[in-house]
Each structure stands twice: as C-alpha cells, then as structure tokens.
Amino acid sequence: MKKDKHTPVIVFLLLIASAMTLLPYVWMVLTSLKTYEEAIRIPPKILPEKFQWVNFRIIWNKFPFATLYLNTFFVVAATVAGNIVVAAMAAYAFARLKFFGRDLLFIAILGLLMIPGQIFLVPHYQIINSWGLSNTRIALVLPGIFRVFGVFFLRQAFLTIPKEMDEAAFVDGANHLQIFGKVLVPLISSSIVSLGILIALWTWTELMWPLIINRSLDKLTLSAGLAFLIGEHTTYYEQVMAGGVISSFPVIILFFFFQRYIIEGIAATGVKG
Amino acid sequence: MAHRNFMRKRTEGMVALAFLLPLLVGLGIFYFYAFIKNIYYSFTDLGSFGKATFTGLENYRRLFSDPKFYRSLGNTLRYVVIAVPAVVVLSTLNAYLLSRLRSLSGLFRTLLFLPAVTMPAAIGILWRWLFNYKFGLINALLGKFGIEPIAWLSDPEVALYSVSIVLVWALLATQTVIILTGLQNIPAMYEEAALIDGANRRQIFLKITLPLLSPTLFFVITITTINVFQVFDFIFLMLRPATLAIQYASSLVYYFYDRAFIAYEKGYGVAVSMILFLIILLVTVIQFIFQKKWVHYS
Numbered sequence: 001m002k003k004d005k006h007t008p009v010i011v012f013l014l015l016i017a018s019a020m021t022l023l024p025y026v027w028m029v030l031t032s033l034k035t036y037e038e039a040i041r042i043p044p045k046i047l048p049e050k051f052q053w054v055n056f057r058i059i060w061n062k063f064p065f066a067t068l069y070l071n072t073f074f075v076v077a078a079t080v081a082g083n084i085v086v087a088a089m090a091a092y093a094f095a096r097l098k099f100f101g102r103d104l105l106f107i108a109i110l111g112l113l114m115i116p117g118q119i120f121l122v123p124h125y126q127i128i129n130s131w132g133l134s135n136t137r138i139a140l141v142l143p144g145i146f147r148v149f150g151v152f153f154l155r156q157a158f159l160t161i162p163k164e165m166d167e168a169a170f171v172d173g174a175n176h177l178q179i180f181g182k183v184l185v186p187l188i189s190s191s192i193v194s195l196g197i198l199i200a201l202w203t204w205t206e207l208m209w210p211l212i213i214n215r216s217l218d219k220l221t222l223s224a225g226l227a228f229l230i231g232e233h234t235t236y237y238e239q240v241m242a243g244g245v246i247s248s249f250p251v252i253i254l255f256f257f258f259q260r261y262i263i264e265g266i267a268a269t270g271v272k273g
Numbered sequence: 274m275a276h277r278n279f280m281r282k283r284t285e286g287m288v289a290l291a292f293l294l295p296l297l298v299g300l301g302i303f304y305f306y307a308f309i310k311n312i313y314y315s316f317t318d319l320g321s322f323g324k325a326t327f328t329g330l331e332n333y334r335r336l337f338s339d340p341k342f343y344r345s346l347g348n349t350l351r352y353v354v355i356a357v358p359a360v361v362v363l364s365t366l367n368a369y370l371l372s373r374l375r376s377l378s379g380l381f382r383t384l385l386f387l388p389a390v391t392m393p394a395a396i397g398i399l400w401r402w403l404f405n406y407k408f409g410l411i412n413a414l415l416g417k418f419g420i421e422p423i424a425w426l427s428d429p430e431v432a433l434y435s436v437s438i439v440l441v442w443a444l445l446a447t448q449t450v451i452i453l454t455g456l457q458n459i460p461a462m463y464e465e466a467a468l469i470d471g472a473n474r475r476q477i478f479l480k481i482t483l484p485l486l487s488p489t490l491f492f493v494i495t496i497t498t499i500n501v502f503q504v505f506d507f508i509f510l511m512l513r514p515a516t517l518a519i520q521y522a523s524s525l526v527y528y529f530y531d532r533a534f535i536a537y538e539k540g541y542g543v544a545v546s547m548i549l550f551l552i553i554l555l556v557t558v559i560q561f562i563f564q565k566k567w568v569h570y571s
Binding site (some may be wrong): 004007009010011013014017018020021023025026027029031039040041042043044086087090092094097098099100102109112114115116117118119121122123124126127142143145146148151176180181201204205207208209212222223225226227229230237240241244245247248251255256259261263266267268269272 | 285286288289290292293296299300302303304307308310311314319358365370371373374377380381382385386387388389391392393394395396397398399400401402405407408413415417442445446447450451453454472492499502503506507509510511526529530533534537538542543546547549550553554557
C-alpha cells in the first residue's frame, strides 16, 4: 500500500490504547516501591522518595511464593506434556486413519468446546475426591490433560502435511507408531510448541478448579494462591503490590522471549473458526 | 488384493483405537461420565459429604422461585450486553489501527497483549488498588475534575460496572490479536483495487474490510459471548465476599460457586450450572443460525 498520510493519528490513538493497558501495571510497580505512608498519600505522589526494595523481601517472607511457583511449574509442565501426548495421538487418528464413526466422533469432540467448564466441576470434585487425590498437585493436572482443544488444533496441523510423506515411510516398512513419532510429529513441531504455550497459559491462569479441589495454600498454584494474598494482607498496599509484581512479571518477561509463538498460537485459534 | 485391503482396514481400525485410547478413557471419565453425573446431581440434595438423595425436580422448583438466582441471571445478561459489544468494537478498532501501521506495529501489539499473559488474580490486585475508594488513583484523578469519589467496589449500584470495565480490559488483549490476524489474511489486492477506483478509507473499511473480516468477527463474538457468560474470576477477586455489592454483581457462575462450594449445596449449585449450560447452548445455536445473514465465507 502507498504511504499512509494518517500515520501520526494512528500512532496517537495506539499510544492512548497502550497507555490504558499499561497504566495499571505502572501504578502497581510504583506503589510496590513506596513506603506505606507514600502509598496512601492523598493526593497520590507519582514517584517514591527512595525505592523501597525491602517491600519485596517482606512479602516474599510473608507469603509462600517459592512453593506456589514450584507447584505452578509442576502443574503447568505436567499438564502441557500430558495434553500434548494425548491430543497428538488422537489427532493422528483423526487426520490419517480411517475407522468407523470417525467424523461423528470428531464432531462430538468439537461440541465439547462449546460446553461451559463449570458443568464438570462438581463431578470432577467428586471423582478426584473419591480417588483420594484432593489436596494434591496431581488433582490440578488430571482433568486438564484431556482438554480437547489440542485434538482439533493438531489435526489441522497434520492435515497440512502431504500424505505422500507417510506413504513413502509406509512403503519403507515403517509402522503407524513410527510414522507418527518419527515422520509427522517432527513436521508439526511448531504447532506443538504453540499448543504447549496455549495450554501453559490456560493452566497458568486457571482459578476456580485449584481453589475448590485444593484447600491448603501449599498445594495451590500461584493463580489460586494469590487470591489468599488479596484476602489476608490487604491493608499493606505496597506489599500487596510487590506480591502482584512478583507473580506477574516473570511471565511477562518470558512472554517477551516467546511472544512469536504465543501470539501465533493465539492467532491460530481464530483462523479456522 | 481385496482381501488384503480388508485386512488393512481392520488393522487400521485397531490402530486408530490404540491411538485414541488415552483420549477416550479421559473423555469417558472426565466429560461423558461427569456430564451424566452432573445431570443426576441436579436432581439430588448432594451436600458436602458426597451422599446424594434423589429429590426429583425440587432443585429446579426452588431455582425458579429464588430471587438470587434471577438476579444472577439478570446480571449475567447485563455483563454480556455491556462487555461483548465493548470487546468486539474496541478490539476491532485496535486491530485495525495496528494493521494500518508499518513500523512500531509489533511493539504496540506486544504492549496491548500484556493482560492476556497476566493471571486474573494479579489483574484483580492491580485494579482493586486503582479502584480503592480512599487511596485509589481513579478517584484521585476524578477529584481533579471535581467529581466526588465513587465506591467502585462496594457500592451495589456500581460494582457490576467496575467488574465489566476490568473484564473488557482483560478480554481485549486476546481478541485484538485474533482480529489482527484476520485482517492480515485479507489479500491486499481488494483494498488496493478499491483505492484505485477512488474509494475512501471509510468506504473501504465498511464495504470491503468488514465483510471479508466477518468470519473472524463471528468467531470473536461467539468466543467472547461464551467467555462473558462464564464471568467469575473478577467478581470473586475484586469484591468482598458476603457483601451487598457482590450480591448485586453476582453472575450465574458466581452463584453456582457460592451455592456449590461455599454453602455446600452442591445439588442446588449443579442445577444452576445446568441452566447456564442450556442458556449458552441456546445462544450459540442462535448465533450460528443468524451468522448466515451477515457472515461471508469466500
């Protein structure tokens, strides 16, 4: 397209949109570096006299961030790994194998995407409880492994690979497991990375399930554990804000490194409708 | 040959079963069985100890004469009416602006996407602080214009709108990226041809870009509607439990959570979730029927 004479207007409007997005974060960071008196000053002062890094140490010692991060890391890693294995295997069957009732089963699985998750919460609670797994980290992983989005997402990826690829391997004497594992999976690795990141993001932000199945703080993920921080320490705003920074910034930094995959993954969810 | 083909088909069925087995076992337990169980529980008095006695339609009878249920239902519809159009319009606007920019577009996209990678509890923390009645930044800014402080999170008349603001702020990020991708997938030649024919920007946007974008917009509207119908996180994270404000801002999912996991009336809570399920199903079907009227698939 030709040079756009509206560029300054566009940049200005986007600056406003970005400011609306960023302002809450900036205010959180600034507050986290203030003293209590500075935090509650009326009218508010923008910058602190001196950066109070000590707020971070105080809240780190008051609240089990290390445990919550470790739990989150375990739950996210296990859910991502489990979900990818289950989804990739099923996606291979739907994309490459002929079997009775295939299309009907696939449509039924797509239909699951439309069902609100709350429908399953009480039964999940009962099932996990009856297995004696409530208040364990496994409880946070189990239902998430079977999210069906990946089946749909990876089937699309497999379908973009020409069938000649596996037929050539088949003629060479490879079986389905080898075609799946050695030929096709490597070819869709970028889709697998995107899926993994999406699942990680969903697991990372999940709130209600951890909250109801695990009642003790040391068995929760950060997302749910942080709800306790809101409840318990609300009076010390500067410390709560430091807690907010501790729990949001590591992932924001990760996001800057992996943003290509994250944004491509998100974008891909919309492409096929 | 025919025999070998037949054999291959049969073994292929067995291979498919093997590949599908982990998924089918998981779906069987956590979706199929759970769904049947959920329907069954809605006809019982299941409480905190897992003992369920069949009570027939009792939960549903109670539901339809429960003012708190009706309020949660009404509130949920209000969230949808407020947040869905706001998210769709603002994310389309953001995405359109991003698509018109050649340099800096990546930087702005990154900034606008940040809420999507921030966990709801952290979002709750930062917005509670902005909305703080006495010390919050928003009331301080309003004060500069002589506006009296607003009790954003404790005034029962206001809380629902405060939650809606945060909801829109948080949902915008993902939808902007999806719409931007939709815009980038529109071949540039259509717009260039219209430009040569002397069409202006507004005409191009309304007559060419929007129709070509309609499949993406349909997806965004459907997903956002389903998401907003399930609003829970920010109500739970920003409003104090057991206050008038949270009652007046309660959604169906919050009411479900409150009944099933706070009051331990699981049977009754499950009945609430069944109603939510039926409403979402109905709305989604209606959206799919009406899409024929405005969505253009090339």
